[in-house]
Amino acid sequence: MVITIHILATDDERLALKSLMNALEQVFPQAEICGFQKSQEALDYAERLCSENKISLDFAFLDVEMPEMTGIELAAKLKKICPEVCIFFVTGFTNYAYDAYRLHAKGYILKPVSAELIKEDLANLKKLPTFEMPIDPEPEKRxxxxxxxxxxxxxxxxxxxxxxxxxxxxxxxxxxxxxxxxxxxxxxxxxxxxxxxxxxxxxxxxxxxxxxxxxxxxxxxxxxxxxxxxxxxxxxxxxxxxxxxxxxxxxxxxxxxxxxxxxxxxxxxxxxxxxxxxxxxx
Incomplete structure (x- = not known):
């Protein structure tokens, strides 16, 4: 059975958001991906999805430097609404690493974004459900x-x-x-x-x-x-x-x-x- 993955993406620049969405579609061809140029609209979407519809938000790819509400601020609010969401910051700067760490971000992707860069950050993340698979007996761990x-x-x-x-x-x-x-x-x-x-x-x-x-x-x-x-x-x-x-x-x-x-x-x-x-x- 296919499990729908819900993804949120933000960037205040239209072309940058389009590029991010295209990259995400290559990595997650069967996911529901919603893009926003305003952080508040993204937050409203997450509230409807998680609080009202009781659907989990799996991933959020957030531009850091957003007007009115930064990606860091948005991430903190998303964590309260959807505690299990995997946050990835997308930025052209490297000086937000500590803030990303504090929010337990799963990745820190530098622009320009590509499907390859996203895959690199996802390579060791164990949250990519696509099909129900038979579970093998788990070996004893040392x-x-x-x-x-x-x-x-x-x-x-x-x-x-x-x-x-x-x-x-x-x-x-x-x-x-x-x-x-x-x-x-x-x-x-x-x-x-x-x-x-x-x-x-x-x-x-x-x-x-x-x-x-x-x-x-x-x-x-x-x-x-x-x-x-x-x-x-x-x-x-x-x-x-x-x-x-x-x-x-x-x-x-x-x-x-x-x-x-x-x-x-x-x-x-x-x-x-x-x-x-x-x-x-x-």
Whole structure:
């Protein structure tokens, strides 16, 4: 059975919106794609779809620099209406990466947009339902990740010890991203905050990536990482995680959440609010 995918796209420039819509139609030939040049019209559409018709909005591709209501502001409002929507920012600028991270955006696509660029950002996103497929028995996973309370990772039920605390924090960040890829700049933004632009910090970040890879290789689970040029992600299909179980509606995971999530890291506070809202509305 074909599952309809609902997609929202915005750009205040008519030709840019048309180009974005054409690219999306190539990637999602059977989806319902609605484009808007005004953010408020896009928000009104989402409210009708999600609140009135009880239909999920699957993806939102948002131009950042929009008049009256920016793409960042629109994304925040969309998240309240449709918490599960996958946000992708489309922009000609690179200085919105931190805002995109705060809103748990799944991608950050630089203009000019093409079907190939969209496919690259979607490559590791596990939310592209097209047909109902038979489900194979899930193999037992060697890696268990605990995020409620403090962050820890266990391999074959034994805690994994990291040689560098920043390498462990990097893995926590990848877990929080739920399979979405991050760049070196993204990593620096999270690990070094206001000093993320320093050249030395980029070198440190590369060392943390190497340390993380070495630690996972030593434990025999390096396959949970997906690494390409300037791209790093967690393969969420190869791990068991209380956070992911919570999002899937697992009762035990929901009951095990008491308002603390990766309390080791201040940047994880953004997800705490999201989880509290999900639990209160469950």
């Amino acid at each position: 890696v268990y990740i605990r995020t409620f309370g403090t962050f820890d990772i266990f391999v074959d039920q034994k805690p994994l010890v990291f040689s560098r605390t920043r390498a462990k924090e990097l893995l926590a960040y990848l877990v929080d991203r739920r399979g979405s890829g991050v760049s070196l700049a993204d990593i620096c933004t999270v690990l070094f905050e206001d000093q993320s632009g320093k050249r030395a910090n980029k070198k440190y970040a590369q060392n943390f990536i190497s340390s993380l890879k070495q630690g996972l290789e030593k434990a025999g689970v390096s396959n949970i990482l997906i690494k390409k040029w300037n791209y790093l992600a967690l393969d969420i299909e190869k791990v068991d995680c209380d956070y992911y179980r919570f999002l899937e509606g697992d009762i035990a995971a929901v009951n095990n959440f008491y308002g603390e999530y990766m309390s080791n890291y201040t940047w994880a506070e953004f997800t705490v609010g999201f989880l509290n809202d999900k639990k209160s509305n469950a």
